[in-house]
Amino acid sequence: MTQIDKETFDNIKERMKQKFPVLVDVFLKDARSYIAEICANVSGDINAVIHAAHSLKSASGILGLTQMQTLSEHIEDSGRDIQDGADTEEARAAIKVLSDELQSAFQDIEGTLQQEIA
Secondary structure (H helix, E strand, O other): OOOOOHHHHHHHHHHHHHHHHHHHHHHHHHHHHHHHHHHHHOOOOHHHHHHHHHHHHHHHHHHOOHHHHHHHHHHHHHHHHHHOOOOOHHHHHHHHHHHHHHHHHHHHHHHHHHHHHO
């Protein structure tokens, strides 16, 4: 899966100009927090999982981080399925797998983003 939609990324970089490094710093800080929230609540508060996944999905989309956006969307959708009554061990396990993939995707993209603002 492509990590970055280059057109979206370059567009926001151009529009933000000197403020782009601040945007990336805030994204990295917030993404760490959202991922931690998701991982901490896989077996617990599904509303916290949904909220964090939704926020991360939106933030990732702004920067064109397609893999993170897609994984966050799948986590959010799975969380909503649980809310709607599909709260099974398998459903929670699926979110766990997705959250592991999300952590990996974040680790892969973090260095690239830091290089972009160096």
